[in-house]
Amino acid sequence: MRVVAKLDGTLVDPEAPLLRPDDYSVQRGDGVFETIFVVNRRTREFGPHLARLARSAALLGMPPVDVPAWERVSQVVIDAWPWDTHPEMGLKLIYTRGPEYGDGTPTGFAMGIPIPDSTIRYRREGVAALTLDRGYSTDLTERAPWLLLGAKTLSYAVNMAATRYAQSQGAQEVIFTASDGTVLEGPTSTVVVAKDRTLTTTPPPLGILEGTTQAALFRAAEAAGWKTEVEPMTVEDLATADGLWCVSSVRLITRVHTLNGTPLPDFTPLHQEISGLYEAVYA
Amino acid sequence: MRVVAKLDGTLVDPEAPLLRPDDYSVQRGDGVFETIFVVNRRTREFGPHLARLARSAALLGMPPVDVPAWERVSQVVIDAWPWDTHPEMGLKLIYTRGPEYGDGTPTGFAMGIPIPDSTIRYRREGVAALTLDRGYSTDLTERAPWLLLGAKTLSYAVNMAATRYAQSQGAQEVIFTASDGTVLEGPTSTVVVAKDRTLTTTPPPLGILEGTTQAALFRAAEAAGWKTEVEPMTVEDLATADGLWCVSSVRLITRVHTLNGTPLPDFTPLHQEISGLYEAVYA
CATH class of the missing domain: 3.30.470.10 (Aminotransferase class 4, branched-chain amino acid transferase, N-terminal domain)
Known part of the structure; x- marks a missing residue:
């Protein structure tokens, strides 16, 4: 269809x-x-x-x-x-x-x-994610505008190749990192972390897209008393979070259950809470 | 047509x-x-x-x-x-x-x-080139295959944006550099330098395409007694060369007469010699 x-x-x-x-x-x-x-x-x-x-x-x-x-x-x-x-x-x-x-x-x-069947399954079951180097430093957005960082262009061959690479390694999702290890975004998603009742995402000036789904989630979370922040994160921050998600318009609030081959502690109740906050926006 | x-x-x-x-x-x-x-x-x-x-x-x-x-x-x-x-x-x-x-x-x-009129004019008159940061380090080709360095993909939005940026600065051509300043390639061309009767181009393992026109030129130059080499270069190497070209299948052997706003010494006789070597391949 x-x-x-x-x-x-x-x-x-x-x-x-x-x-x-x-x-x-x-x-x-x-x-x-x-x-x-x-x-x-x-x-x-x-x-x-x-x-x-x-x-x-x-x-x-x-x-x-x-x-x-x-x-x-x-x-x-x-x-x-x-x-x-x-x-x-x-x-x-x-x-x-x-x-x-x-x-x-x-x-x-x-x-x-x-909506692809796989996307619907990942919404339900979560995904294994792999962090992959995007090759860029975090200071390019302003000083190298020709790199089009922050623009959602049709030149997505690298985004597709990174996802295929992750799949070849048994994962379903990619989280790009900058050359210094700073967490960026997924090829078609925004990264969100929960830690101590604070939701954190990564700053667009690092060279990534502003997330529409992440913004909606953060508004809902703030209204429900959560603290939210936009701050640089390391892969260690992802691994030690209370909850980790890749969010986007069609995948919604998809949890990451495994990072770089290591299962994360189960956070089903937190996942249900965060997903519920998001869904309530459109109820 | x-x-x-x-x-x-x-x-x-x-x-x-x-x-x-x-x-x-x-x-x-x-x-x-x-x-x-x-x-x-x-x-x-x-x-x-x-x-x-x-x-x-x-x-x-x-x-x-x-x-x-x-x-x-x-x-x-x-x-x-x-x-x-x-x-x-x-x-x-x-x-x-x-x-x-x-x-x-x-x-x-x-x-x-x-062939665009502008390309034909640049073949004749040469171009002003601007070096622009491609944002990548030179060690990514092997360790980050998902970046597709070395593949000529249809995802050329950055190549086009870099060329538009150069044009907005009064130049006609771009020469990309790596994050450490190493010379890479043009958005649609290979960089060739002449110095002391040696032709040099940049190594594909740095993250660039193998040049078809450059390879044909180097074969012809070697047959005519020139030394050729594939070695990393700095922008300073370009600025102090005896001759500098951006070469590709349709622009052929296009000379760079101005680099980052500074006119290079006239090298018309050398340009005629090198262009002649290339054209003789197909005579």
Whole structure:
């Protein structure tokens, strides 16, 4: 099941070709994207996702994001989705620099996709995660803007390769570290740790994305009396936490039960509490 | 003018959509490519380019490259190109992981494109180059294979952003450096230096591509009595060289006349000698 619509709101056959061979997404991974979780027609964090799409596009020097157009095409996909049989949908928004031999018009489309069975299983069972070196130091975001750190670009070959590598080692998830060992983020997730009733995530200026799901979770946790903080962490901090999660729009609050091959102490009650805080936001 | 053919040899309309919205190239920049220079129907370094395509695909864990199929589709594009009016062509080979919701068959196509006017001008006039930090240390290729260093992937958003950054600073070309200042490569070129009748380029194990054009040039130079070496270089080595070039299949042997805003001493006679060595390979 998939639903695809062009940015002008036209529904198209998801099996039919849509992109020209010279589209910059195909040729260069040159564009940006977002994945939004939709449950029974209700989007989660739509505004923050669209704001991040706009920030990513600006970092790539692309034409500004047409917010009303993206709102409309998202609604077109939501309206066409078979909610009776598929109550959850991932809504991908893809915005590329357009055809290289075109008139400069960017390409935009929205795609509704089912949540993979593996993602649903990981939500329930948790994952084994491997920390892998991302190769970057933590001081590059400001001084090397051409590295596009902080932009959610379509150039995700490394993110995919890191996940394949983890899978080849028997893990399901990756947590990237900087060259000095500082914890960064997952290839498609944000890292969250609980310790002594404080939730901590890693600072975007280290060279990572601002997490939309993490932000929603932190707001809910603060309202429930948790302390939250955005601070650099080491792998040791992850290993000695009371709870460790990789969070994202479609994987939600997925717990890490094993880190670098070592099982973490069971934290099921804490996991249920934190997941409950997040789910209550949308109840 | 463009000519596009699918890997099965079918010519298609270059203005028509070819890629499904869920193709991994569109979604993730997940695939590999080569750009081959063709002059009056004759390819240059076709074998080395195809070998590098195969190495890149292997590094990404993609199905093996079907060499006879790529040879056939390349010939289809060459046969369809209007050589009378366009004596030079760039032949792009694009090989992606295919549609995410497909049967696992990868996507392949070849595209003949004209050489951009700017590239032709830079061949003649040379370029101003800016050294930019690539953010990586030089020891990652072996110990972090998930970073795909040495693979020519479709995830080129950073390469494009670096070039745009250089252009915003009044330069035309980028030379990436490692985090310790070691010279790496251009976003789409290999760096070559001449000093005391020795040509030097940078070692691929530092985390860069093997250069097809550089390799052809070095073979020709050795045959003409030059010494060649593959050794790490610093930016100071570039600044104090007898000659400095960014070389690639379509830009050929393009000289760098200005480095980080400082004009280099004129080396026109040396440039003519080195360009002549390269062109003689295909005479």
